[in-house]
Amino acid sequence: MPDQHTKEYDEGKALEEGILIPLDLPEFQVVSQTWHHDGSVSVRVIAKQQTAICPQCQVSCDRIHDRRDRVKRDLMVRTSRVNLIMIKRRFRCSTCRHTFTEPDKACGRQRRTTRRLRETLGKHAMTQPVEQVADTFAVGPRFVRECLHHLSTPLLQARGLDEHALGPLPTPRFLGIDEFAVRKGHRYATILCNLEQREVMEVCLGRKLDDVVALLNRLEHPENVQAVSMDMSASFAPAVRKALPQVQIVVDHFHVIQHLMKAFRKVVSSWAHKKEGCILLHRKQHLFLCAKEDLTAEQEHERARIATHLPALAHAWELKEALRTWYAQATMKTAEAQLDAWIIQVRETGPEPMRQALSTFVNWKAEILAFFRFLPNRLTNGFVEGKNNRTKAMMRQAYGYRNFRNLRVRILLGGTV
Numbered sequence: 001m002p003d004q005h006t007k008e009y010d011e012g013k014a015l016e017e018g019i020l021i022p023l024d025l026p027e028f029q030v031v032s033q034t035w036h037h038d039g040s041v042s043v044r045v046i047a048k049q050q051t052a053i054c055p056q057c058q059v060s061c062d063r064i065h066d067r068r069d070r071v072k073r074d075l076m077v078r079t080s081r082v083n084l085i086m087i088k089r090r091f092r093c094s095t096c097r098h099t100f101t102e103p104d105k106a107c108g109r110q111r112r113t114t115r116r117l118r119e120t121l122g123k124h125a126m127t128q129p130v131e132q133v134a135d136t137f138a139v140g141p142r143f144v145r146e147c148l149h150h151l152s153t154p155l156l157q158a159r160g161l162d163e164h165a166l167g168p169l170p171t172p173r174f175l176g177i178d179e180f181a182v183r184k185g186h187r188y189a190t191i192l193c194n195l196e197q198r199e200v201m202e203v204c205l206g207r208k209l210d211d212v213v214a215l216l217n218r219l220e221h222p223e224n225v226q227a228v229s230m231d232m233s234a235s236f237a238p239a240v241r242k243a244l245p246q247v248q249i250v251v252d253h254f255h256v257i258q259h260l261m262k263a264f265r266k267v268v269s270s271w272a273h274k275k276e277g278c279i280l281l282h283r284k285q286h287l288f289l290c291a292k293e294d295l296t297a298e299q300e301h302e303r304a305r306i307a308t309h310l311p312a313l314a315h316a317w318e319l320k321e322a323l324r325t326w327y328a329q330a331t332m333k334t335a336e337a338q339l340d341a342w343i344i345q346v347r348e349t350g351p352e353p354m355r356q357a358l359s360t361f362v363n364w365k366a367e368i369l370a371f372f373r374f375l376p377n378r379l380t381n382g383f384v385e386g387k388n389n390r391t392k393a394m395m396r397q398a399y400g401y402r403n404f405r406n407l408r409v410r411i412l413l414g415g416t417v
């Protein structure tokens with residue numbers, strides 16, 4: 001902790017105390033340091049500057065009126081708390097007789113912590129729960145929240161967002177909309193994305209018609225939106241039709257495949273519970289659930305071997321893979337006829353869970369096909385799902401509705417700080 005300019009500094013004593021770390025606050029000189037029994041360290045510092053400018057008459061003063069110690073929390077060194085004991089001088093102005101305390105750039109006026117500590121707390125709180133950061137740094141949670149907001153507010157403003165999720169939103173051509181649980185099964189939040197920039201634009205509580213309409217009404221230039229990508233289960237479509245009536249709704253291929261996979265998983269699992277399948281599929285279900293191109297030659301060989309024994313499962317697998325191939329190869333011209341043919345094939349030859357999944361394909365056919373119209377723009381919410389997973393992970397760390405404001409900041413700025 002002491003720096004090289006410190007004359008009072010005793011080398012032998014410091015070696016006993018361990019590693020030396022530069023203070024890295026160039027305006028100060030270290031006077032002494034004391035390690036305490038609780039593992040914390042106090043470092044006495046004084047400003048190198050010998051004069052200060054009188055705030056009243058702007059004259060440089062060097063007459064010291066008195067000195068007082070002020071204790072300021074600084075960054076930790078490993079697990080040790082560090083208190084800077086600043087010897088703060090008061091000057092008396094020789095011109096106007098005014099007494100004033102020297103300025104403190106490291107902390108700011110009347111702050112009991114260094115700026116760099118507050119910044120570090122804010123950065124940690126971007127990715128960790130407030131309580132956890134408070135514990136790690138042995139500070140109060142309210143203070144951590146204050147640091148988070150101090151850091152995040154200008155960053156949000158730079159993206160045209162206000163602190164309370166109310167202001168107007170910049171309008172991209174392609175929007176993505178998705179939802180996630182803020183409290184499992186209780187409360188949901190809606191996420192709005194700019195699909196061209198692949199970034200989350202806004203996060204707000206609720207997923208009902210009114211919530212989503214209110215969110216979409218914040219778009220500054222709704223006429224600029226061309227398409228909105230979404231999943232099929234949510235109540236988003238009516239909200240989009242209401243707020244953005246001219247816009248093409250696109251069902252994301254990611255969600256369509258997810259929908260079919262849910263049904264296919266039931267098929268695989270039912271075979272794994274049958275007499276014919278339980279040994280063959282023991283620890284092998286993934287060979288059918290994986291995408292074909294992700295299997296090694298050896299794995300594919302094993303999958304094909306099992307398939308010869310379970311032809312009905314093999315057929316279901318082919319139907320699943322056929323949808324994936326369709327997405328990979330169809331064009332705007334061929335997509336509809338190929339989808340129709342696939343639907344008929346599933347209806348006539350597919351297993352029950354997959355047949356049940358078909359109604360979604362029928363009801364959302366236009367929106368599913370619209371994907372191919374916007375294909376070059378890669379209208380997919382896939383990256384949002386990634387964000388959602390991280391959000392879910394944050395949820396498991398037990399913060400929910402009460403800290404929604406922090407959650408929003410984390411989702412919007414996570415990764416940018």
Ligand SMILES: [Zn+2]
Nearest residue numbers: 054057093096
């Ligand atoms: Zn003065």
